[in-house]
Amino acid sequence: MKRVVICGLSHRAFNMFIQPLTEDFNEHYRITGLLDIDLQRYTLCQERFPSLRGVSFFHEDAFDQMVKETKPDIVIVAGRDDTHVTYIMQALDHDLDVITEKPMVTTAKDAKKVMEKEAESKGKVTVTFNYRYNPFHRKVKELILDGKIGRVTSVELSWLIDTYHGASYFKRWNRTRQFSGGLSIHKSTHHFDLVNWWIDQKPKQVFAYGALNYYGSESPWNPLQGEENRFCGTCHVKDICHYEARWNPRVERSKVEDDHIESGQEQTQQYSNYRPDACIFDQEIDIEDTYVASVSYDQGALLSYSIQFSAPYEGYRLAINGTKGRIETNEFHVPSRIPFQFPQQTISYYPMFGSKETIEVVKQPGGHGGGDPLLLADLFIGKDPLIHYDILAGAEAGAYSIALGEGMWRSVTENRPIEIDELFHKETV
Known part of the structure; x- marks a missing residue:
């Protein structure tokens, strides 16, 4: 039984890694630790995956403590992109294998650090290019x-x-x-x-x-220039917003699903200090x-x-x-x-x-044109013997x-x- 910890309780982490590990590969893998900046995400994770109730939660700066207490074999990195390098480097310091969402890191300089650290470590980095x-x-x-x-x-x-x-x-x-x-x-x-x-x-x-x-604020599609920090869920000009009208018509507020996009309206009040429905015309x-x-x-x-x-x-x-x-x-x-x-x-x-x-x-x-299930099989079962080239x-x-x-x-x-x-x-x- 291999022990796995998850760094970053994102929408992607839930769907791409936690669900398969708890449902499809649970005979050989067990999640022993969850790490994130937001305790509320831990609560959501336990609500969605009852089998993880009781699994220890660690704050973003407690990686070493998590490794010491949970003794993982594999670290899965699936949080915000700029956090990847921190957990990849720490995992390699502990000679642990890493599975990371793309992009592996956000700069070439950090990518070089990862390659150099991997060369010194017994751990291996795998990037999930599905x-x-x-x-x-x-x-x-x-x-x-x-x-x-x-x-x-x-x-x-x-x-x-x-x-x-x-x-x-x-x-x-x-x-x-x-x-x-x-x-x-x-x-x-x-x-x-x-x-x-x-x-x-x-x-x-x-x-x-x-x-x-x-x-951005200068877009010709901005329904109200000069006003910042609007959110789709509470916007007072969404009735004249072409983007809102295209995907959320006034008569039928049906949601158009995507396999890797958070449902912004549902998540608005569920995360601490974060909303995934910020205005696409912000100056930021x-x-x-x-x-x-x-x-x-x-x-x-x-x-x-x-x-x-x-x-x-x-x-x-x-x-x-x-x-x-x-x-x-x-x-x-x-x-x-x-x-x-x-x-x-x-x-x-x-x-x-x-x-x-x-x-x-x-x-x-399966997701991404059938790519996701095959990727997961290679990750958690092993290389497909019928495919003669590396993927x-x-x-x-x-x-x-x-x-x-x-x-x-x-x-x-x-x-x-x-x-x-x-x-x-x-x-x-």
Whole structure:
């Protein structure tokens, strides 16, 4: 029986880790400690998971005490992004294995510290990049490994986040770089890791443009400029707010569910000193919502990447070019939030000389396109013997996805190309 402690009792921690550990993997794993800054989250955790009643709670600065009293084998880190580095480093100091939510940390400098600490420790860091496990993403990896397109030369990835999902980041702590590193790290780390993993190359240099276009106090969609600190649950101008009208119509206040977004209205009064329904037009917002970037890799591949967080629908367009052909796929994500007809996702393979092939991938149930259950199985049962390549990500993969994200926003700020290796040695944050 392996003993597990959870650092950060977040919505993600509840759904991604605590529920499976208490329901699906409880024969071999037992949660022995819970750590968070907010005692109220501990109360909520016990209410939702009665089997955890009696499990000890520790405040954020009591990690060493928790380890001493609960004797864990594994530390799961799932709190606010800026707290990750503290618990990862402390866990490695105790030679404990770490499973951490992405992003592993929020700066390349901290990522370097984690890699160095891991090299000295008996513990190992695993970063839960569940997008790798999506069946379409695995198929893309397999096509490349099979040599179908030859040597990868360039990648085109355009990602769209709809106004429901996108707005959620600007209602919560993610809206400040201090806590999240910005969305170029918090969200784009997923996408950069996918590309790095698909092509098996390391990013070398990035140049980018970015801006805050749709959120913040200067947004053209702000229903009342000049007034700060509004909250959706108590807002007096929500009847003239287009975002509110799109997702919470006046006649039918139905909730549009998402597998990793907190239900803001329900949680408003349940946390201490925190509300996940802050106004998306606040002046406090100091991150970008739009990026376009060009990236060069150490083995010659090039990436053209874009993302924007206030799109009419959610999904992505991907193309990977090689010396022997091209792979294309388009995804329209969260069908319940798309108000128009759209095609089902397939993968198109275009050989350099020959006929196009259309691949219909076998879909799987579960969050993130079926990726979450497979990730959990690899974490808590062991590597799938039927998959001949590695999917679980370690500290190095986490580090390069973060460095690329940091390089993207630094390039925007400094208006120059950013060398990725430079960031691992940068003194400023």
